[in-house]
Amino acid sequence: MTQIPNSFKQIRWGLIAACCLALGVAAGAPARAASALPDGPGKQLTVQICGKCHSPEQAASLHQTRRAWEATISKMVGMGAQGTDDQLNEILDYLANNFPPPPPAPVNINTATPVELESSLVLLRTEAEAVIQYREKHGNFKSLDDLRKVPGLDFQKIEKEKSRIVF
């Protein structure tokens, strides 16, 4: 009994696949793939030049610094990607602007360990210890201003990273 619906399904999927194929051919493969990338200057070149060997989406599958994007593009040129310096620079701008590294993680000032405080807020060991001691003595910090009261802590460092600090 299950044979019939199954084969029906197959026919339907076959039809859908044929439709997609026809649409794909009509629209042109690069145009279809391009729609998944954000619009902006350089997109067209990225699709055209970086979509030759793999999908343009794979070309944009990383999130990294401009310098790292530069290295990726050089690597691809080494593999045979072709473009003028101007074209490759435009691609670099596009990728660096649209696929930057992820923003640094937030720091919970009330649960962070001394090592986390040191590494993520670039505090000295003595400053990290002062934060912990103050926290243990007075309870959780409730606002940025509370951190001004920590003896020996350079508040400018806190101010600089305030968008990442959570309570």
Ligand code: HEC
């Ligand atoms: C001549 C063929 C070719 C072209 C053109 C090409 N690539 Fe690649 N790309 C490859 C191959 C082959 C791999 C897989 C490499 C591997 O596994 O080490 C790859 C992998 C990648 C990866 C996956 C991560 C990595 O470093 O392996 C990224 C990102 C990438 N390419 C970006 C780009 C960008 C950006 C462009 C346009 C400037 C581009 N590619 C153009 C051949 C190409």
